[in-house]
Amino acid sequence: MSLTAVTPTTAPAARTATRREYLMCPPTHFDVVYAINPWMDPAVPVDRDLARRQWTELRDTYLRLGHTVHLAEPVPGLVDMVFAANCALVVDSQVYGARFREPVREPEAPAYRAWFAAAGFGEVFLPGYANEGEGDFAVVADLILAGSGFRTDPAAHGEAQEFLGRPVVSLRLTDPRFYHLDTALFVLDDDNVAYYPPAFSTGSRRTLARLFPDAILATEADALVLGLNSVSDGENVVVARAATDLVAQLAARGYRPVPVDLSELAKAGGGAKCCTQEIRR
Numbered sequence: 001m002s003l004t005a006v007t008p009t010t011a012p013a014a015r016t017a018t019r020r021e022y023l024m025c026p027p028t029h030f031d032v033v034y035a036i037n038p039w040m041d042p043a044v045p046v047d048r049d050l051a052r053r054q055w056t057e058l059r060d061t062y063l064r065l066g067h068t069v070h071l072a073e074p075v076p077g078l079v080d081m082v083f084a085a086n087c088a089l090v091v092d093s094q095v096y097g098a099r100f101r102e103p104v105r106e107p108e109a110p111a112y113r114a115w116f117a118a119a120g121f122g123e124v125f126l127p128g129y130a131n132e133g134e135g136d137f138a139v140v141a142d143l144i145l146a147g148s149g150f151r152t153d154p155a156a157h158g159e160a161q162e163f164l165g166r167p168v169v170s171l172r173l174t175d176p177r178f179y180h181l182d183t184a185l186f187v188l189d190d191d192n193v194a195y196y197p198p199a200f201s202t203g204s205r206r207t208l209a210r211l212f213p214d215a216i217l218a219t220e221a222d223a224l225v226l227g228l229n230s231v232s233d234g235e236n237v238v239v240a241r242a243a244t245d246l247v248a249q250l251a252a253r254g255y256r257p258v259p260v261d262l263s264e265l266a267k268a269g270g271g272a273k274c275c276t277q278e279i280r281r
């Protein structure tokens, strides 16, 4: 009789990618000239050419993965417009528009509304409360997770639920470094998410643990390189290259990490997800 324990080798679950439709905006006018989050320091110069190359690599990555990428026209002076995720939340072709908390970003809202109108989406819902689109809203199958604490007014969560007809789960962010939900959590697929628990209030952590007992939990180091600002199609996960532990965890769970470097955009506090608005028809 052998005394060697037989460890069953459980192969990671097979993952399935689905084609996505994204809206992006080239970083033509990208800059850091004001500070509305702890990542931003106007004294640190921005290399716009490098930002452009990194952003182009992100767009090309989506195209290579078979996704569709639409482009919004960058507006001079709107230095944060590259962060398309903030412009809306789109579910079932219904567009819940953004209302930026920061006056410096508010002109982005009509600029993006114009894109949706031109793309044939009809009326964009004009929200009554501050909300920064997918910066603070994440869609997990039929459920919408919504962040508040820094930018989005919790009243917008209820308003979005009423408009979209999908249950919205409110979560509270507590660490200013993770000022938008999408800096602390991303959706892996219809069943699971990855997140950094210390970015959330105690009650929100308990809520997340209850909803997603199997979630991938990120380290602080990975959260601080915006590893949670990732974009998954259910199989391929476009993730910050520097988030090494997260990359390993994704691979161990059967996802395919697709590392990208958006270090120049991180100077404004944004990564891959911030540059990517998902259009759900």
Ligand SMILES: NC(=[NH2+])NCCC[C@H](N)C(=O)O
Pocket (backbone or CB within 6 Å): 036, 037, 040, 080, 083, 085, 086, 105, 134, 135, 136, 180, 182, 183, 268, 269, 270, 271, 273, 274, 275
């Ligand atoms: N979805 C995001 N987290 N976008 C990043 C936005 C960055 C921008 N500088 C701001 O502070 O508003």
